Amino acid sequence: MAAWGELLAGVRGVLLDISGVLYDGGEGGGEPIAGSVEAVARLKRSPLKVRFCTNESQKSRGDLVGLLRRLGFDISEGEVTAPAPATCLILKERGLRPHLLVHDGVRSEFDQIDTSNPNCVVIADAGESFSYHNMNKAFQVLMELENPVLLSLGKGRYYKETSGLLLDVGPYMKALEYACGIEAEVVGKPSPEFFKSALQEMGVEAHQAQ
Amino acid sequence: MAAWGELLAGVRGVLLDISGVLYDGGEGGGEPIAGSVEAVARLKRSPLKVRFCTNESQKSRGDLVGLLRRLGFDISEGEVTAPAPATCLILKERGLRPHLLVHDGVRSEFDQIDTSNPNCVVIADAGESFSYHNMNKAFQVLMELENPVLLSLGKGRYYKETSGLLLDVGPYMKALEYACGIEAEVVGKPSPEFFKSALQEMGVEAHQAQ
Incomplete structure (x- = not known):
């Protein structure tokens, strides 16, 4: 003691x-x-x-x-x-309009954010929403931007559910970084x-x- | 001339x-x-x-x-x-039994390969099969191996279809590399x-x- x-x-x-x-x-x-x-x-x-x-x-x-x-x-x-409320502050400060690749459960945090005509991508632990279709959509938005901005809510590698280990947002952040030749900005630990x-x-x- | x-x-x-x-x-x-x-x-x-x-x-x-x-x-x-026939030669030479994360269209190339009790993962441009579920399965197989081996058929970032740009195998290879803290072996160009x-x-x- x-x-x-x-x-x-x-x-x-x-x-x-x-x-x-x-x-x-x-x-x-x-x-x-x-x-x-x-x-x-x-x-x-x-x-x-x-x-x-x-x-x-x-x-x-x-x-x-x-x-x-x-x-x-x-x-x-x-x-x-x-991370989601912290991200909303950043988006407002910098005039960013996100394309959201996020879990439906967290979407309401972005209710007050303008998502029309996106000029950045926000990626979070999207779970089942990490489909090939949704990853391509986020990728295509980034590739159409002159200065692609990717905000990632954390960069965890994986986490444990009672059913076993599951991929977190980090691997998908890395996938988009590599595809676009960019570096994400991480909001959240660390x-x-x-x-x-x-x-x-x-x-x-x-x-x-x- | x-x-x-x-x-x-x-x-x-x-x-x-x-x-x-x-x-x-x-x-x-x-x-x-x-x-x-x-x-x-x-x-x-x-x-x-x-x-x-x-x-x-x-x-x-x-x-x-x-x-x-x-x-x-x-x-x-x-x-x-x-890459698929070249990968089959490597698998046979090294006694590797793959878990396949590949497109259904190329699966027949692996018909002669033992895929029971896998001791490596083979990833290729899987298209729609790059679901969250299938990525987790490949990740979990790698995490259960003492010496995780990941063979990637190419490492392309993206390619052009008539409908637009689509993610290639490279981003998904990077995702598994990051999740598991390993480096893939690339079969194919470059x-x-x-x-x-x-x-x-x-x-x-x-x-x-x-």
Whole structure:
């Protein structure tokens, strides 16, 4: 316990991942990882600030929080930093109109975004929507742009569902990068900007976070 | 004409690509590129040796030659070097049993290959078969192997059909490379071994070919 005390000296806030840390996704939504519901409850009773920082991009933030609450977690939408809302800020700032290659579950996050006459592509963990047809469509949009911009919500290689390992967005991002000869901009972990925005929202400096 | 004579001095054989050089694929099989039927006929009347070297891997060699003959080309199966037959030689030599992520049109080339209990993955331009489900299956096979081997029939970025640009095998090869942290072995152009086998089959040294 002394070791923990030293390790946490000066720590004021904790950033927690969600998928694979709090729960494993799968049929029927998924299941909590043993001990995680109680761990979150204890952290929230402690003096530490807590924020949830996820690359989850198959679901809107509202749907994700709804699922976590059903699984027993005490979490509200305002405590979650996720790539889709961060991407919307970037799109608005830069006047970008995306062609979306995303899961239907997260599409509502982009409801306020102009997607007419696209001048960039946004790719996220689209699951079954990573069809050959949809990949070609995204590719063709990029090839028609003078300065092709590809925003990727995370760049994970794969993740674990209860049914086994599944490809994440990263491999498909790499596919489009290679096809078009471009480099994607990653929104989400491990981008430093993404962590910084989560810390800002928590009101904690980087050296004070764990 | 003098310039051509100088350029071709010492040349004894000509390797010709097929897709995008002799014909463009598309609805109903495709169409010959203007002048190419006559160009092949003239080459075959000349003293030069001619061989066709293709990365086409959606069709068996027999089906490809059948299509070309219908389009008016004077070509026989024995004159074509293609990745699928070259891959079968490699599989047999190395005792590899592939999981096939290939187009149904080329599957017959692997009829004599043992595909039980796979110890490698063979990926080719699979077209519509590049579904999320099929990509996950190939990924999972690779992840279960101690020494994952991925053979890719070519590594083209994209190709032109009459309907527009379509993703080739290369982007999907890159996706699996990234997901598994491995490097694929490319069978087909631009692999030097592939060109060498085409020259051998033509009976011409590299410096005598154009």
